[in-house]
Amino acid sequence: MRRFLLLVAFPLVIFAHRVDLYAEFNNGTLEVFGYFPDGTPAKGADVKVFTPDGELIYEGKTDQGGWLKIPLTRKVERVKVVLYAGLGHKAQTTVVINPSAANGANQIKNTQSEPPRENFQSQPPFGWKEIFCGLGWIFGIFGILNFFYGFKRGKG
Amino acid sequence: MHISEGVLPAWEIAVGWGFTSLGLFWGLRKLEGEKLVLTALLTSLFFVASLIHVPVGISSTHLMFNGFLGLLLCEAVFPALFVGLLLQAILFQFGGLFVLGVNTFNLAFPALLSCLLFRRWIFSEGIRFYAGAFLSALVAIFGSGLLLSVELSLIGEHFLTGAGLILLIHLPIATVEGIIYIFLLGFIKKVYPNILETGK
Numbered sequence: 559m560r561r562f563l564l565l566v567a568f569p570l571v572i573f574a575h576r577v578d579l580y581a582e583f584n585n586g587t588l589e590v591f592g593y594f595p596d597g598t599p600a601k602g603a604d605v606k607v608f609t610p611d612g613e614l615i616y617e618g619k620t621d622q623g624g625w626l627k628i629p630l631t632r633k634v635e636r637v638k639v640v641l642y643a644g645l646g647h648k649a650q651t652t653v654v655i656n657p658s659a660a661n662g663a664n665q666i667k668n669t670q671s672e673p674p675r676e677n678f679q680s681q682p683p684f685g686w687k688e689i690f691c692g693l694g695w696i697f698g699i700f701g702i703l704n705f706f707y708g709f710k711r712g713k714g
Numbered sequence: 715m716h717i718s719e720g721v722l723p724a725w726e727i728a729v730g731w732g733f734t735s736l737g738l739f740w741g742l743r744k745l746e747g748e749k750l751v752l753t754a755l756l757t758s759l760f761f762v763a764s765l766i767h768v769p770v771g772i773s774s775t776h777l778m779f780n781g782f783l784g785l786l787l788c789e790a791v792f793p794a795l796f797v798g799l800l801l802q803a804i805l806f807q808f809g810g811l812f813v814l815g816v817n818t819f820n821l822a823f824p825a826l827l828s829c830l831l832f833r834r835w836i837f838s839e840g841i842r843f844y845a846g847a848f849l850s851a852l853v854a855i856f857g858s859g860l861l862l863s864v865e866l867s868l869i870g871e872h873f874l875t876g877a878g879l880i881l882l883i884h885l886p887i888a889t890v891e892g893i894i895y896i897f898l899l900g901f902i903k904k905v906y907p908n909i910l911e912t913g914k
Contacts (some may be wrong), residue, residue: 576718576808596767645880646717646866688805690759695801700754707746 569593577603580651581639588628588653592620592641599624609634630655715778715858716802716817717865719810726865730816737822745851748912754795756783759799765806777887781854782895784825785833785847786909792818793827816865824857836899838908847891847899851859855888856881 577600581590588607592600605626607616615637620626630637640650722730745753761852763779784791796818802808809817828850859880863871902909 576716576806640720644720644871645722646715646862648718650720661731689762689765691759692801692805696757696761696797697754700750700757700799703742703745705749707750711746 577641577643577647577649578650579639579641581651581653583630583653583655586630588616588630588637588639590620590626590628590639590641592624592626593647594642594643602644603641605639607640608638608640610636610638644663715820715862716809717798717813717820717862719750719812721785721869722813722816722850722865723869726868727812727816730813732815733823734792734815734818735797737789737819737826738796741790741794744746745793748788749787752912753787755791757794757798759783760795760865761801764798769841772877775893777854778821778858779824779891779893780821780850781828781850782859783893784828784843785836785850785895785899786814786912787832789826791820793830795825797821801886819863820858820861821854823853823861823892827857828854836903843899847895851895852888855891859884870887873881 570661578595580593580594581588586593586663592603592605596697598680599622600626601619601622603620603624605618605620605628606614606704607628607630608614609632615632615634616630618626618643620641634655636652636654636687638652640648641683642648718906753911760779760783763777766777780791780795787794796814799809799814799817799821800811803810803814831853832850835842836850837843838846860877863877863880898911
Protein backbone atom coordinates (compact mmCIF):
# COMPACT_ATOMS: atom_id res chain seq x y z
CA MET A 559 0.00 0.00 0.00
CA ARG A 560 2.83 2.33 0.94
CA ARG A 561 4.60 1.57 -2.33
CA PHE A 562 1.39 2.28 -4.21
CA LEU A 563 0.84 5.62 -2.44
CA LEU A 564 4.41 6.60 -3.24
CA LEU A 565 3.73 5.92 -6.89
CA VAL A 566 0.65 8.10 -6.77
CA ALA A 567 2.45 10.90 -4.95
CA PHE A 568 5.42 10.96 -7.33
CA PRO A 569 4.01 9.87 -10.65
CA LEU A 570 6.37 9.07 -13.48
CA VAL A 571 5.13 9.55 -16.97
CA ILE A 572 5.79 5.90 -17.65
CA PHE A 573 2.77 5.53 -19.85
CA ALA A 574 4.35 7.59 -22.59
CA HIS A 575 5.33 5.96 -25.88
CA ARG A 576 9.04 5.97 -25.13
CA VAL A 577 11.72 7.44 -22.90
CA ASP A 578 14.77 9.34 -24.16
CA LEU A 579 18.18 9.76 -22.62
CA TYR A 580 20.94 12.31 -22.94
CA ALA A 581 24.31 11.86 -21.29
CA GLU A 582 27.55 13.86 -21.34
CA PHE A 583 30.84 13.89 -19.45
CA ASN A 584 31.94 17.23 -18.01
CA ASN A 585 34.90 17.84 -15.69
CA GLY A 586 34.94 14.37 -14.24
CA THR A 587 31.17 14.14 -13.89
CA LEU A 588 28.88 12.06 -16.02
CA GLU A 589 25.60 13.95 -16.35
CA VAL A 590 22.56 11.93 -17.30
CA PHE A 591 19.17 13.36 -18.21
CA GLY A 592 16.09 11.19 -18.75
CA TYR A 593 13.00 12.65 -20.40
CA PHE A 594 9.85 11.72 -22.23
CA PRO A 595 9.11 12.92 -25.76
CA ASP A 596 6.82 15.67 -24.46
CA GLY A 597 9.74 17.07 -22.46
CA THR A 598 8.62 15.79 -19.05
CA PRO A 599 11.62 14.68 -16.97
CA ALA A 600 11.82 10.97 -16.13
CA LYS A 601 11.78 11.23 -12.33
CA GLY A 602 13.13 8.40 -10.21
CA ALA A 603 14.24 6.38 -13.22
CA ASP A 604 16.89 3.73 -12.69
CA VAL A 605 20.25 4.54 -14.23
CA LYS A 606 23.06 2.02 -14.67
CA VAL A 607 26.53 2.74 -16.01
CA PHE A 608 28.58 -0.04 -17.57
CA THR A 609 32.16 -0.30 -18.80
CA PRO A 610 32.79 -1.61 -22.34
CA ASP A 611 33.33 -5.05 -20.74
CA GLY A 612 29.82 -4.94 -19.33
CA GLU A 613 30.92 -4.36 -15.72
CA LEU A 614 28.42 -2.31 -13.70
CA ILE A 615 30.28 0.63 -12.21
CA TYR A 616 27.45 2.84 -11.00
CA GLU A 617 23.78 2.54 -10.20
CA GLY A 618 21.42 5.34 -9.18
CA LYS A 619 18.14 7.13 -9.73
CA THR A 620 17.31 10.41 -11.46
CA ASP A 621 16.08 13.30 -9.32
CA GLN A 622 12.83 15.26 -9.64
CA GLY A 623 14.33 17.17 -12.57
CA GLY A 624 15.21 13.96 -14.39
CA TRP A 625 18.96 14.46 -13.81
CA LEU A 626 21.60 12.26 -12.26
CA LYS A 627 25.18 13.48 -11.81
CA ILE A 628 27.75 10.76 -11.37
CA PRO A 629 31.34 11.49 -10.34
CA LEU A 630 33.22 9.15 -12.65
CA THR A 631 36.44 8.18 -10.90
CA ARG A 632 37.10 5.06 -12.93
CA LYS A 633 39.40 5.51 -15.96
CA VAL A 634 37.50 4.18 -18.92
CA GLU A 635 37.46 5.03 -22.62
CA ARG A 636 33.70 4.86 -22.92
CA VAL A 637 30.71 3.98 -20.82
CA LYS A 638 27.32 2.63 -21.66
CA VAL A 639 24.49 4.42 -19.84
CA VAL A 640 21.19 2.59 -19.49
CA LEU A 641 18.06 4.30 -18.17
CA TYR A 642 14.96 2.34 -17.20
CA ALA A 643 11.78 4.32 -16.49
CA GLY A 644 9.51 1.40 -15.64
CA LEU A 645 6.75 -0.47 -17.52
CA GLY A 646 9.04 -1.51 -20.36
CA HIS A 647 10.45 1.94 -21.16
CA LYS A 648 14.18 1.85 -21.59
CA ALA A 649 16.83 3.98 -23.31
CA GLN A 650 20.58 3.62 -23.61
CA THR A 651 23.47 5.55 -25.00
CA THR A 652 27.25 5.36 -25.19
CA VAL A 653 29.45 8.19 -23.98
CA VAL A 654 32.97 8.21 -25.38
CA ILE A 655 35.38 9.81 -22.94
CA ASN A 656 38.57 11.09 -24.55
CA PRO A 657 41.03 12.46 -21.98
CA SER A 658 43.33 13.78 -24.70
CA ALA A 659 40.78 16.34 -25.88
CA ALA A 660 42.05 19.89 -25.64
CA ASN A 661 39.45 21.19 -23.22
CA GLY A 662 39.88 18.25 -20.94
CA ALA A 663 36.41 17.20 -21.86
CA ASN A 664 35.06 14.74 -24.25
CA GLN A 665 33.72 13.46 -27.41
CA ILE A 666 30.16 12.41 -27.14
CA LYS A 667 28.46 9.73 -29.12
CA ASN A 668 24.82 9.98 -28.30
CA THR A 669 21.69 8.40 -29.63
CA GLN A 670 19.81 11.68 -29.21
CA SER A 671 20.18 14.30 -31.91
CA GLU A 672 19.16 17.27 -29.78
CA PRO A 673 20.67 17.57 -26.31
CA PRO A 674 18.33 19.14 -23.75
CA ARG A 675 19.16 22.68 -22.75
CA GLU A 676 18.32 24.47 -19.53
CA ASN A 677 15.29 26.01 -21.20
CA PHE A 678 14.45 22.68 -22.77
CA GLN A 679 11.29 22.95 -24.82
CA SER A 680 9.26 19.89 -25.50
CA GLN A 681 9.28 18.65 -29.06
CA PRO A 682 6.39 16.71 -30.57
CA PRO A 683 7.56 13.09 -30.89
CA PHE A 684 6.13 12.89 -34.39
CA GLY A 685 5.57 15.12 -37.36
CA TRP A 686 2.89 15.37 -40.01
CA LYS A 687 5.32 14.05 -42.60
CA GLU A 688 5.75 10.78 -40.66
CA ILE A 689 2.01 10.47 -40.05
CA PHE A 690 1.12 10.81 -43.75
CA CYS A 691 4.04 8.59 -44.64
CA GLY A 692 2.67 5.92 -42.26
CA LEU A 693 -0.84 6.21 -43.71
CA GLY A 694 0.60 5.82 -47.18
CA TRP A 695 2.48 2.69 -46.12
CA ILE A 696 -0.65 1.22 -44.55
CA PHE A 697 -2.67 1.60 -47.74
CA GLY A 698 0.30 0.39 -49.77
CA ILE A 699 0.74 -2.77 -47.67
CA PHE A 700 -2.96 -3.61 -47.71
CA GLY A 701 -3.14 -2.71 -51.40
CA ILE A 702 -0.44 -5.30 -52.13
CA LEU A 703 -2.33 -7.82 -49.98
CA ASN A 704 -5.50 -7.06 -51.95
CA PHE A 705 -3.62 -7.63 -55.19
CA PHE A 706 -2.28 -10.93 -53.84
CA TYR A 707 -5.74 -12.12 -52.73
CA GLY A 708 -7.24 -10.98 -56.05
CA PHE A 709 -4.58 -12.96 -57.92
CA LYS A 710 -5.36 -16.02 -55.78
CA ARG A 711 -9.09 -15.62 -56.42
CA GLY A 712 -8.50 -15.25 -60.16
CA LYS A 713 -6.41 -18.41 -60.17
CA GLY A 714 -9.03 -20.32 -58.22
CA MET B 715 2.14 0.19 -23.85
CA HIS B 716 5.13 -0.15 -26.14
CA ILE B 717 7.89 -2.22 -24.58
CA SER B 718 11.28 -0.88 -25.62
CA GLU B 719 14.10 -2.89 -27.14
CA GLY B 720 16.50 -4.50 -24.71
CA VAL B 721 14.03 -4.87 -21.84
CA LEU B 722 12.81 -8.43 -22.33
CA PRO B 723 14.97 -11.54 -22.49
CA ALA B 724 15.29 -13.47 -25.76
CA TRP B 725 12.95 -16.27 -24.69
CA GLU B 726 10.08 -13.84 -23.99
CA ILE B 727 10.65 -12.19 -27.36
CA ALA B 728 10.64 -15.60 -29.05
CA VAL B 729 7.40 -16.63 -27.30
CA GLY B 730 5.82 -13.30 -28.28
CA TRP B 731 6.79 -13.81 -31.93
CA GLY B 732 5.46 -17.37 -31.77
CA PHE B 733 2.00 -16.29 -30.59
CA THR B 734 1.93 -13.30 -32.95
CA SER B 735 2.90 -15.51 -35.92
CA LEU B 736 -0.02 -17.81 -35.14
CA GLY B 737 -2.34 -14.81 -34.87
CA LEU B 738 -1.02 -13.36 -38.14
CA PHE B 739 -1.43 -16.67 -39.94
CA TRP B 740 -4.99 -17.01 -38.66
CA GLY B 741 -5.83 -13.35 -39.31
CA LEU B 742 -4.42 -13.27 -42.85
CA ARG B 743 -6.50 -16.30 -43.83
CA LYS B 744 -9.65 -14.35 -42.94
CA LEU B 745 -8.54 -11.18 -44.68
CA GLU B 746 -10.29 -11.00 -48.01
CA GLY B 747 -12.54 -8.69 -49.97
CA GLU B 748 -14.25 -5.92 -48.05
CA LYS B 749 -12.71 -7.02 -44.78
CA LEU B 750 -9.28 -6.18 -46.15
CA VAL B 751 -10.37 -2.63 -46.94
CA LEU B 752 -11.93 -2.28 -43.48
CA THR B 753 -8.73 -3.63 -41.91
CA ALA B 754 -6.64 -1.02 -43.77
CA LEU B 755 -8.97 1.76 -42.61
CA LEU B 756 -8.93 0.61 -39.00
CA THR B 757 -5.14 0.17 -39.05
CA SER B 758 -4.95 3.84 -40.06
CA LEU B 759 -7.30 4.71 -37.20
CA PHE B 760 -5.10 2.84 -34.71
CA PHE B 761 -1.92 4.39 -36.13
CA VAL B 762 -3.26 7.92 -35.75
CA ALA B 763 -5.37 7.47 -32.59
CA SER B 764 -2.43 6.31 -30.50
CA LEU B 765 -0.71 9.61 -31.27
CA ILE B 766 -3.53 11.56 -29.63
CA HIS B 767 -2.66 12.37 -26.04
CA VAL B 768 -5.34 12.82 -23.43
CA PRO B 769 -4.56 14.76 -20.24
CA VAL B 770 -5.07 12.66 -17.11
CA GLY B 771 -4.48 14.55 -13.88
CA ILE B 772 -1.05 16.12 -13.92
CA SER B 773 0.11 14.02 -16.80
CA SER B 774 -1.18 12.54 -20.03
CA THR B 775 -1.82 9.22 -21.72
CA HIS B 776 -2.82 8.22 -25.22
CA LEU B 777 -5.75 6.53 -26.92
CA MET B 778 -5.30 2.88 -27.89
CA PHE B 779 -8.39 1.76 -29.81
CA ASN B 780 -7.37 -1.90 -29.83
CA GLY B 781 -10.78 -2.90 -28.42
CA PHE B 782 -12.56 -1.11 -31.25
CA LEU B 783 -10.42 -2.86 -33.84
CA GLY B 784 -11.03 -6.16 -32.06
CA LEU B 785 -14.81 -5.71 -32.12
CA LEU B 786 -14.88 -4.94 -35.83
CA LEU B 787 -12.11 -7.19 -37.13
CA CYS B 788 -11.92 -10.16 -34.72
CA GLU B 789 -9.00 -12.38 -35.83
CA ALA B 790 -7.89 -9.83 -38.47
CA VAL B 791 -6.91 -7.55 -35.57
CA PHE B 792 -3.51 -9.30 -35.54
CA PRO B 793 -2.39 -8.14 -39.03
CA ALA B 794 -3.97 -4.72 -38.41
CA LEU B 795 -2.11 -4.05 -35.16
CA PHE B 796 1.08 -5.66 -36.49
CA VAL B 797 1.24 -3.21 -39.40
CA GLY B 798 0.32 -0.25 -37.16
CA LEU B 799 2.97 -1.09 -34.57
CA LEU B 800 5.58 -1.87 -37.24
CA LEU B 801 5.17 1.60 -38.73
CA GLN B 802 5.19 3.24 -35.29
CA ALA B 803 8.45 1.45 -34.51
CA ILE B 804 10.05 2.49 -37.80
CA LEU B 805 8.77 6.06 -38.04
CA PHE B 806 8.55 7.15 -34.39
CA GLN B 807 10.84 4.69 -32.57
CA PHE B 808 7.94 3.55 -30.35
CA GLY B 809 8.76 0.03 -29.17
CA GLY B 810 11.10 -1.71 -31.60
CA LEU B 811 11.42 -4.34 -34.29
CA PHE B 812 12.63 -7.20 -32.07
CA VAL B 813 9.87 -6.67 -29.50
CA LEU B 814 7.24 -6.15 -32.20
CA GLY B 815 5.97 -9.70 -31.70
CA VAL B 816 5.42 -9.15 -27.97
CA ASN B 817 3.91 -5.68 -28.45
CA THR B 818 1.53 -6.97 -31.13
CA PHE B 819 0.42 -9.89 -28.97
CA ASN B 820 -0.08 -7.62 -25.93
CA LEU B 821 -2.54 -5.44 -27.83
CA ALA B 822 -4.11 -7.92 -30.23
CA PHE B 823 -4.90 -10.84 -27.94
CA PRO B 824 -7.09 -8.84 -25.49
CA ALA B 825 -8.71 -7.18 -28.53
CA LEU B 826 -9.57 -10.62 -29.90
CA LEU B 827 -10.93 -11.51 -26.48
CA SER B 828 -13.16 -8.42 -26.64
CA CYS B 829 -14.48 -9.67 -29.97
CA LEU B 830 -15.22 -13.15 -28.64
CA LEU B 831 -16.95 -11.82 -25.53
CA PHE B 832 -18.83 -8.77 -26.73
CA ARG B 833 -19.18 -8.80 -30.51
CA ARG B 834 -22.67 -10.32 -30.40
CA TRP B 835 -23.72 -7.68 -27.88
CA ILE B 836 -23.14 -4.79 -30.29
CA PHE B 837 -25.84 -6.11 -32.61
CA SER B 838 -28.34 -5.80 -29.77
CA GLU B 839 -30.16 -2.67 -28.73
CA GLY B 840 -30.33 -0.78 -25.47
CA ILE B 841 -28.27 -1.56 -22.41
CA ARG B 842 -26.70 -4.69 -23.91
CA PHE B 843 -25.29 -2.63 -26.80
CA TYR B 844 -23.90 0.06 -24.48
CA ALA B 845 -22.43 -2.54 -22.13
CA GLY B 846 -20.83 -4.46 -25.02
CA ALA B 847 -19.21 -1.36 -26.48
CA PHE B 848 -18.01 -0.05 -23.12
CA LEU B 849 -16.76 -3.35 -21.71
CA SER B 850 -14.83 -4.18 -24.87
CA ALA B 851 -12.67 -1.09 -24.24
CA LEU B 852 -12.09 -2.12 -20.62
CA VAL B 853 -11.21 -5.72 -21.46
CA ALA B 854 -8.88 -4.74 -24.31
CA ILE B 855 -7.01 -2.05 -22.37
CA PHE B 856 -6.76 -3.79 -19.00
CA GLY B 857 -5.99 -7.10 -20.72
CA SER B 858 -3.06 -5.46 -22.48
CA GLY B 859 -1.92 -3.97 -19.18
CA LEU B 860 -2.17 -7.32 -17.46
CA LEU B 861 -0.08 -9.04 -20.13
CA LEU B 862 2.51 -6.26 -19.87
CA SER B 863 2.63 -6.66 -16.06
CA VAL B 864 3.08 -10.42 -16.33
CA GLU B 865 5.88 -10.06 -18.88
CA LEU B 866 7.69 -7.46 -16.76
CA SER B 867 7.21 -9.49 -13.58
CA LEU B 868 9.08 -12.32 -15.29
CA ILE B 869 12.14 -10.09 -15.51
CA GLY B 870 11.94 -9.02 -11.88
CA GLU B 871 9.53 -6.07 -11.76
CA HIS B 872 7.07 -6.16 -8.92
CA PHE B 873 3.86 -7.54 -10.44
CA LEU B 874 1.32 -5.89 -8.12
CA THR B 875 2.98 -2.47 -8.34
CA GLY B 876 3.10 -2.64 -12.13
CA ALA B 877 -0.43 -3.98 -12.48
CA GLY B 878 -1.80 -1.47 -9.93
CA LEU B 879 -0.11 1.40 -11.68
CA ILE B 880 -1.40 0.29 -15.07
CA LEU B 881 -4.93 -0.02 -13.66
CA LEU B 882 -4.70 3.43 -12.10
CA ILE B 883 -3.32 5.10 -15.22
CA HIS B 884 -5.55 3.38 -17.73
CA LEU B 885 -8.84 3.61 -15.86
CA PRO B 886 -9.56 7.13 -17.20
CA ILE B 887 -8.49 6.29 -20.75
CA ALA B 888 -10.48 3.02 -20.72
CA THR B 889 -13.54 4.99 -19.59
CA VAL B 890 -13.02 7.65 -22.27
CA GLU B 891 -12.50 4.99 -24.94
CA GLY B 892 -15.57 3.07 -23.78
CA ILE B 893 -17.70 6.19 -24.27
CA ILE B 894 -16.10 6.86 -27.68
CA TYR B 895 -16.84 3.25 -28.74
CA ILE B 896 -20.52 3.70 -27.79
CA PHE B 897 -20.82 6.81 -29.96
CA LEU B 898 -18.79 5.38 -32.85
CA LEU B 899 -20.60 2.04 -32.94
CA GLY B 900 -23.98 3.77 -32.54
CA PHE B 901 -23.12 6.02 -35.48
CA ILE B 902 -21.93 3.08 -37.63
CA LYS B 903 -25.08 1.12 -36.82
CA LYS B 904 -27.19 4.03 -38.00
CA VAL B 905 -25.38 5.12 -41.15
CA TYR B 906 -23.48 2.06 -42.40
CA PRO B 907 -24.42 -1.13 -40.54
CA ASN B 908 -22.80 -3.28 -43.24
CA ILE B 909 -19.41 -2.49 -41.70
CA LEU B 910 -20.38 -4.49 -38.62
CA GLU B 911 -21.29 -7.45 -40.81
CA THR B 912 -18.04 -7.15 -42.80
CA GLY B 913 -16.01 -7.91 -39.71
CA LYS B 914 -17.46 -11.41 -39.36
